[in-house]
Amino acid sequence: MSLQxxxxxxxxxxxxxxxxxxxxxxxxxxxxxxxxxxxxxATALGDWEQWRTAGQQIRQHTLQNLDYYLEQLAxxxxxxxxxxxxxxxxxxxxxxxxxxxxQKKAKKIVKSKSMVTEEIELNHxxxxxxxxxxxxxxxxxxxxxxxxxxxxxxxxxxLHKDRRQIQRxxxxxxxxxxxxxxEKLARFARKVLRQKFLEAEVGITGCNFAVAxxxxxxxxxxxxxGDLTAAIPKTHIAVMGMERIVPTLAEMEVLDNLLCRSAVxxxxxxxxxxxxxxxxxxxxxxxxxxxxxxxxxxxDILGSEFNEALQCIRCGACLNVCPVYRHIGGHAYGSIYPxxxxxxxxxxxxxxxxxxxxxxxxxxxxxxxxxxxxxIPLHEQLILHRQNIVKENRxxxxxxFQMKAAGRLLSSPALFGKTLRFAHPASRxxxxxxxxxxxxxxxxxxxxxRDLSQPVKQQDSFRAWLDKRKGESGE
Amino acid sequence: xxxxxxxxxxxxNKESFLNTIASKLGRERRHEVQLPxxxxxLPDSYGSLTQDDLIDILKEQCFFIHTxxxxxxxxxxxxxxxxxxxxxxxxxxxxxxxPRFAAYGLKFPGSFAWEEAAGRELNIMRAESANTAxxxxxxxxxxxxxxxxESRPDQGRSLHFLPAHYIAVIEKERIVLRSTQxxxxxxxxxxxxxxxxxSINLISGPSNSADIExxxxxxxxxxxxxxxxxI
Numbered sequence: 001m002s003l004q005x006x007x008x009x010x011x012x013x014x015x016x017x018x019x020x021x022x023x024x025x026x027x028x029x030x031x032x033x034x035x036x037x038x039x040x041x042a043t044a045l046g047d048w049e050q051w052r053t054a055g056q057q058i059r060q061h062t063l064q065n066l067d068y069y070l071e072q073l074a075x076x077x078x079x080x081x082x083x084x085x086x087x088x089x090x091x092x093x094x095x096x097x098x099x100x101x102x103q104k105k106a107k108k109i110v111k112s113k114s115m116v117t118e119e120i121e122l123n124h125x126x127x128x129x130x131x132x133x134x135x136x137x138x139x140x141x142x143x144x145x146x147x148x149x150x151x152x153x154x155x156x157x158x159l160h161k162d163r164r165q166i167q168r169x170x171x172x173x174x175x176x177x178x179x180x181x182x183e184k185l186a187r188f189a190r191k192v193l194r195q196k197f198l199e200a201e202v203g204i205t206g207c208n209f210a211v212a213x214x215x216x217x218x219x220x221x222x223x224x225x226g227d228l229t230a231a232i233p234k235t236h237i238a239v240m241g242m243e244r245i246v247p248t249l250a251e252m253e254v255l256d257n258l259l260c261r262s263a264v265x266x267x268x269x270x271x272x273x274x275x276x277x278x279x280x281x282x283x284x285x286x287x288x289x290x291x292x293x294x295x296x297x298x299x300d301i302l303g304s305e306f307n308e309a310l311q312c313i314r315c316g317a318c319l320n321v322c323p324v325y326r327h328i329g330g331h332a333y334g335s336i337y338p339x340x341x342x343x344x345x346x347x348x349x350x351x352x353x354x355x356x357x358x359x360x361x362x363x364x365x366x367x368x369x370x371x372x373x374x375x376i377p378l379h380e381q382l383i384l385h386r387q388n389i390v391k392e393n394r395x396x397x398x399x400x401f402q403m404k405a406a407g408r409l410l411s412s413p414a415l416f417g418k419t420l421r422f423a424h425p426a427s428r429x430x431x432x433x434x435x436x437x438x439x440x441x442x443x444x445x446x447x448x449x450r451d452l453s454q455p456v457k458q459q460d461s462f463r464a465w466l467d468k469r470k471g472e473s474g475e
Numbered sequence: 476x477x478x479x480x481x482x483x484x485x486x487x488n489k490e491s492f493l494n495t496i497a498s499k500l501g502r503e504r505r506h507e508v509q510l511p512x513x514x515x516x517l518p519d520s521y522g523s524l525t526q527d528d529l530i531d532i533l534k535e536q537c538f539f540i541h542t543x544x545x546x547x548x549x550x551x552x553x554x555x556x557x558x559x560x561x562x563x564x565x566x567x568x569x570x571x572x573x574p575r576f577a578a579y580g581l582k583f584p585g586s587f588a589w590e591e592a593a594g595r596e597l598n599i600m601r602a603e604s605a606n607t608a609x610x611x612x613x614x615x616x617x618x619x620x621x622x623x624x625e626s627r628p629d630q631g632r633s634l635h636f637l638p639a640h641y642i643a644v645i646e647k648e649r650i651v652l653r654s655t656q657x658x659x660x661x662x663x664x665x666x667x668x669x670x671x672x673x674s675i676n677l678i679s680g681p682s683n684s685a686d687i688e689x690x691x692x693x694x695x696x697x698x699x700x701x702x703x704x705x706i
Contacts (some may be wrong), residue, residue, distance in 0.1 A: 030689045044618075046520025054516045061511055067493040068505040074489060086492035138695060139686035156686055163688055182687040186695055193696065198603065214665050224636050224682035224697025231632035231674070232599060242496075247510050249665065253658035254513060264685070267536070267619040268654060271697070272677040274661075279673045281628035283591055283598050295492065302499040 002090075002121045003350045005150035006334040010357035017328035023152075023160045027329055030159055034320040037265020038371070045261065055258045056375040058251045059311035062243075063302065069212040069245050070293060076215025082277035082289040086242075090120035090296045097122060097204070097237055098129050100290060104235065106131070106201035110193075112219070112226040113137035114206025115154060115314060116241045116294055118336045119349070122204070123148075134196045136225040138189055142166050145173045152330025152338065155263050155316040160329060193225070203229035203286070207240035208313070209255060210291065213248045216276035217291065220256055222269045230275055236286035242293045243302075243310045249274065255313055258373035262315035297349045305384055309344045311374040318368035318378055324361050333358060340368035340378045347385055356394050359385035402442045420463070423455035430454075514655075521652060529617040529650045530705065536620035540680035541693050543702040552706055553581055556609060556642065559702055563640040566606030572629025573611045575644075579706075583609070591628040598631055608638035608698070614660075615645045615703070618653040621679040622703065625672035632674045641681065641698035645705050 006013055017023065042048045062069055074084045087093035101109065109131050111117065126133050135144045139158040143149045146169045151157030158166070163180040170176035170185060174192060178184045205226055207217040217238050219226040230236045246252045252274070260266045277289035301310055319325050319339030330338035335346040335355065343358040359382045368378040389395060395403075409415055430439050431454040436447060446452055458464060497504045524532075537544045547555040560568055560583070568586035570576055576588070587593075587601040602608070610630065612622035622643045626632050635641065651657060654677065664671060682697030694700065 026688065033689060047518050050516055050518060054513050057511065057516070058513055064500065065505055065508045066500070067496040068508045070496070071489075071493055071506075084489075086488045088488075088492060088495070136696065137686070138684045142686070156689065158686055159689070161687075163690075166687055182690045182692050185687055186684060186692040190694070190696055194603075197696075198599070213662075214671065216671075222682065223684045223695040225695070227632065227674075227676070228636050228696055231636065234595075242492075247508075249658045249662040251513060253654050254517070257654065266540075266679075268616075268621055268677060268679050270540075270679050270682055272621075272654075272679075274671075274675040275632075276673055279670060281591055282626060282631070282673055283589070283593070283595050283628065284631040284633050285626065285673050293492070295495070299495050299499045302496060303501055304499075 002124075003119050003335055003337070003346065004354060005336060006331060008334075010332070010334065010361075013332040013334055014328045014361075017332040020160075020329065022162055023329045024327060026159060026162065027326055030153075030156065031320050031326055034265060038262055038317060038320065039265075041261035041265040041267055044267065045257065051254070051258060052373055052375055054254050055313075055373050056311065058246065058254060059313070059374045060308075062245055062247065062251075063307065063310055066243065066245070066302070069247060070242065072212040073210050073215060073245060073291075076213065077277065077289075077291055078215075080215055080277040080279065080289075082215070082291065084291045084293065086293050086295075087120075088295045090294070093120045093239065093292050093294045093296065094122045094125040096292060097239070097290075098125050100235070100237065101126065101131060101202055102129060104201065106235065108196070108200045109133040109202045109204060110196055110200040110229050110233065111135050111140075111204040112206070112221070112229040113140050113157070114204070114239055115336060116206055117204065117239050118151070119241075119296060120239070120294060122239070134193065134200075136193050136196065136229060138186060138223060138225075141189055141193065142169060145169050150331060151336060153316060153319060154314055154337065154339075154342075160331065197225075197228045197232050200229075200233040202235045202237060203233040204237045204239065205229050207238045207244055207291070208259065209252050210240055210245040211249055211252055211274060212245055214274070214276070216274050218246075218252050218256070219271070219273045219275065220259055220269050221271045221273075222264070222266075224271055227271055227273055227275075230273075230286065231284050234286060235288045235290070236275075237290045237292065239292045239294060242295050242298050244313075255374075259313050259315050262317040262371070262373040301345075301348050306344065306348055306381055308376050309341070309348065309381060311376050312341050312345070313374055314341075315373060317371045317373065321367040321371050323363055323365060323367070328361065333361070340382070341376070344376075344378060344381045344385070352389060352392065352394055356389050359389065396441075398441050402440060406442075420455070420461065421458050424457045427454050517655075524652065526647060526650070529652060530647065532617040532652075533615060533620060533650060533703075536618060537680070537703060540620045541683070541701075542620055542680040543700075544705065545702060546705045549579055549706055552579055552644070552704070555704055556581065556583075556644075559642055559704070560607050560609075563607045563700070567604060568607050568609060569601050569605035569634060569638060570609045571611065571627075571634060575611045589629055589631050589634050599633055599637070602631070602634050602637040605638040607640040607642060608634055609642045609644065610634065612643045612645045612649060612703075614657050615650045616653050616657055616677070617650055619679050620703075621654065621677050623657050624676050624678065626674040626676075627672055632676070635676055635678060636682075636697045639699050641678075641701045643678070643701070643703050645703050647705055
């Protein structure tokens, strides 16, 4: 999988999403329960707004001094005998990892969930190289077994599937014979995957935050697969987006609290681990440790008007409150990063050519900005994108023409008044029973889902009424 | 153990990578940074708490994270643990090699302790076939129902994940309020140049997942159950 999960038109993808009533129900109820859980976990922390400010300051300080902290991290990892590799592009990142694996003649790879490895198309590269690669996060494993169905949520990747679909996948692909209860499905996956952990030669994980002064990575998980991936194979390769770093364990602790509470409404997830290269006396854990730091377009965001998007800690809280995500679902974004944050960073990482529609997939209600634990002004960044897209003439020629016409009309009081007078007779041909039923592109999008009243007759308008009233009262 | 013989030489890569970052930030590379005081931003919402308050907070939180809490005493600890192991369905036991097992006079016939001398394969195999793991916590965090353990020669990483059931013994004086205190204590060790174990684990209850229809399933890849014994 790459950043792009679906090459079809945005309108086709959203139509698919809107028509998938199971998915919409699933996303709706997930949003509702996550919202409540997040709120109670956030409230329990005390002054949540202060914590958000602390989170924001930690992220901004780290970004402003990113070169310093990455250098410190590299020094500390190497001091412990670990390897650190800086990859400017996704190709550099995935081929480094492939070379490490090929050189060991390793075949059996276990992975724990990592969005950045999706971004660098690592699975594809390793499978090409002949590796047997297994995603061990339960949700990711389900998607892999379903012929690599793309994830639809950054925290709950298989959110769009119901238990019966999962039961069917397990039955067809793995010979599962039991019923569709989530417990039984999970126990079955546990058993199959336990064997994979024990056989694996290389474990690949993501990294929630690297800890610069310690030379270690921090993983925040619930299932225990991340720790098994790092504990059992003799080689551990961790992959991180270059901005995912904290100065010390103290800042990590603040961000982990914000992350766990925002993502799943837990005070802390079941497993929060700080791990690195092994030390003398270790009997398990990796004999060889590699950390791959990925740029892949991030440095172009750094210092730009979108700099704050790099503060993201991938909690998914903005997805869970977004009214647009609720209805179109994660797949409609066509990116491994969906929802409001996806609509901000996907065009930055993948370019406007493929993703110019995403910043418009928002009502600008700002629920995302309100909920973001590190105070990214998400809706303002979406507006910035929209301005760029318009400035670069990337909107359709019809839309530009209509917008120009509307602009002229609305900026001239005389023209506006005249138009109002003729609006009713002019709209007669487009209307039926007092509702507009057809019209130019700008109107089509609205009336596809909602009613639009036909403009009233001049003599029934509010202005006419007001003028008449003024006349009566002698003003 | 370097990746030799290929084109990946980290040195130059690193320099150009970090130079790019500095130039995007519109400045020279930085070699000295003053870390701002973030902690002072964070108010203490609990006020002063007694040891009993902490125990109450811990117990309440454990209810929400599907973790059983048993209050015991050093004199009856062996019996408490034996009962819990029995309740897990008996079977084999693996402990850490923590000296506190001897100090409290604990013995589990037929069990294995994690030991450096046994090596990787044997330790992992013993942990994998164990029905119950018993360990001692370094700290416990009341607010989140968490125990903190560090990997050591006598306590590998996978001991906390492979056995089917997990029992952590918590000495009451090791309960602190929250992760803030544990992170600060660990960070002091880092700053003092003291080596830390290669894995520091903050464990809050049994493994779980809500990946199927957002329904919570307790017991996924790690232990199916977790019990804390307070002494």
